[in-house]
Each structure stands twice: as C-alpha cells, then as structure tokens.
Amino acid sequence: MASGTRNVTRFWEWGRKIVCVGRNYADHAKELNNAVPTEPVLFLKPPSAYVREGSPILVPAYSSNLHHEVELGVVIGTGGTAIARASAMDHVAGYALCLDMTARDVQDACKAKGLPWTLAKAFDTSCPVSEFVPRERIPDPGDVRLWLRVNGQLRQEGNTAQMIFPVPYLISYVSAIMTLEEGDLILTGTPAGVSSVREHDELQAGIEDIVTMTFRVDRH
C-alpha cells in the first residue's frame, strides 16, 4: 500500500484531486428536479476541501442552506489514463465514506446564471472523509448501504446498487478525460434525502457498519 514514503491509507494528505460525480442516483436527481443524466456529470473539489473527524464542517459565510450528501468514495491505488472498464477495479486501493457538502442556495444561483458550481462545492471542509477502507472489506462496491443521520434522525439511506453509472464505468469514464493518479478520490454521487444542516448539528454516517464517522457543524 505504501508508495515511496507516502501511504495511500492517508490519501487525504497527498494533495491529490477529488473527482465528484453528480446525479448518479435517479431518486436524488428527481428530488432536486434535475434530469436523469445519460452520461456522468463531473466536477472537482480541491484537496483543501478535506476535513477529518475531530474538526468541524464549516458553513461558508456566503451560504444559508448547507446540504449533506453521503457518498461512497473510491480511492485510486494504481493510476492510469483511458482505463478499460474490464480492468478498472484493479486500479482501486480501497474506499472511504465521504460527504459532498453543498451550499445548495449558492448552487441554485450558479445554475440559474449558467456558472460553474465551485463556490457551492469546493469550499474548505466541503469533503469530510472517514478512515480508509481496504478494498477487501467491500468485495462489491455495487451493493453496499449508505446512511446518514442528523442529530439522531435518519435522513439518507440508499444502496450503491441504485447507481446509474457503477464504479468500473466511472473509473473508465473519468480516466478517459483526466489521468487518474494514486491517491485520487472519486465521489460517486448521493442517494435521495439530502437536507439542510445548521451550526451545532451532529452528522453521523456509515457504509453499513463497515465504517462510520461523526462530524459537528460550525460557522466561520
């Protein structure tokens, strides 16, 4: 797992890119009145978006509607360009539970103006991540349950079997556009149930009971 002096189990320290897939669950696309896509919708977060348990998720000062999106993250082990779907899983080192924190009011405004989603999706602490989960612990990333509670209340529950574009397809698709490198993370989209969080809320999420994490929300 180690590469030089770095260890991919601490991928968030590598400064690698975070590639996010949007609208990959039909029930989530519909809840936001978005069309169900015929090819993956992609956007990026910078490595400064990472936040780890013990530090708070910060509501951007310019947003009054911060949403949680629970997602399966795929950690790339072996990089590649134009990776074939058939060999895509050979490039996976493991997984992480991720939140794609989204300033929904800002995203709506960007959409209305035809602007990119950077302000809504790429701010500091917009990508809370769990511990690294070795690939052996998730033999089929196309069949795991994701869940998220806010202050103890279940808000999101979905199975990765509902993904429109499964993990091997995404690895192949993304790597044909931008080279994937060791330590990159792909966020694979969120199931339905996204909702607002506020200062002092507590978010708990899990990939089944394989990995769980807890974060508090704070304001800048």
Ligand SMILES: CC(=O)CC(=O)C(=O)O
């Ligand atoms: C509408 C979105 O924010 C798309 C997205 O991130 C998703 O997971 O779906």
Ligand SMILES: [Mg+2]
């Ligand atoms: Mg998302």
